[in-house]
Amino acid sequence: MTALGAEHADFSFVHFTDTHLMVGERAKGSRVMSQLDTAKALEQVIRAINILEPQPAFAVLGGDLVSPDLLDQNKVWTADDYEPSYRLLKQVLVPLTCPAYMLMGNHDHRDAFHRVMQTDASLPEAAHYYSFDHQGHHFIALDSLVPGEHSGCIEIAQLDWLQADLAQHAEQPTVVFVHHHLWPIGVRWMDVQGLKNADELEAVLRSHSQVRWMICGHVHQDQHVERDGLTQLTTSATCFQISKVSQTPKLFPGPPSFRLVHVKGTSLSTRVIHLHYDKPDDF
Numbered sequence: 001m002t003a004l005g006a007e008h009a010d011f012s013f014v015h016f017t018d019t020h021l022m023v024g025e026r027a028k029g030s031r032v033m034s035q036l037d038t039a040k041a042l043e044q045v046i047r048a049i050n051i052l053e054p055q056p057a058f059a060v061l062g063g064d065l066v067s068p069d070l071l072d073q074n075k076v077w078t079a080d081d082y083e084p085s086y087r088l089l090k091q092v093l094v095p096l097t098c099p100a101y102m103l104m105g106n107h108d109h110r111d112a113f114h115r116v117m118q119t120d121a122s123l124p125e126a127a128h129y130y131s132f133d134h135q136g137h138h139f140i141a142l143d144s145l146v147p148g149e150h151s152g153c154i155e156i157a158q159l160d161w162l163q164a165d166l167a168q169h170a171e172q173p174t175v176v177f178v179h180h181h182l183w184p185i186g187v188r189w190m191d192v193q194g195l196k197n198a199d200e201l202e203a204v205l206r207s208h209s210q211v212r213w214m215i216c217g218h219v220h221q222d223q224h225v226e227r228d229g230l231t232q233l234t235t236s237a238t239c240f241q242i243s244k245v246s247q248t249p250k251l252f253p254g255p256p257s258f259r260l261v262h263v264k265g266t267s268l269s270t271r272v273i274h275l276h277y278d279k280p281d282d283f
């Protein structure tokens, strides 16, 4: 289909995020993973995606792919320490029947990711951003990871690349994926860990009218914020969810969730699907 073919598009895709796979030694007293097995939760999400009708054209993994650092927050986790978690992710993704595109989140480790996923990164710490097309629509994956920080940032070189990429695809309806949220969702302790240069990113996106949606992860809850024709969606996690009510950190084990997006011509529609963790094969 040509770049002008978006009006004939008819497909779906899924966004699932904050998979948080962890392999490593857990520090004494750490409660992480004691209430929910993140790999099992992801397996359940993948089984549900695989039986969707029609089948999604592709999946986007929204970052925090792995997080062994959560097992012991006093330890410095090296690329070697991170590798087993990415290998587990690779293994859990094998049954997924559609292609998968991955983003970096604040818990990720670029060097270990590039090594295990065998990307064509030019440098061990190279940021992982790129774009792709499907049926006349354009999709952009950004990298907001700042090593050692919970909040995110899109560095200048990436903003320049984004500006050029959007200019080259001006005729195509565009969806942008980024791990960190740009606009507050109303949960203060999460909102202070958003994208530090959200204004700069928003200015670039607004200078290209084909940009429709930004789809984010990070906040472990589904939200929808619309501002002057631009929409920010966040997707709940495949594992732990964060309270939408409490203004202090409060996490719940599950339900495993993912977002389904339908594209029909130039129209987009979406919903978040929450699974029943205690009934892992009952969809």
Ligand SMILES: [Fe+2]
Pocket (backbone or CB within 6 Å): 018, 020, 064, 105, 218, 219, 220
């Ligand atoms: Fe996360």
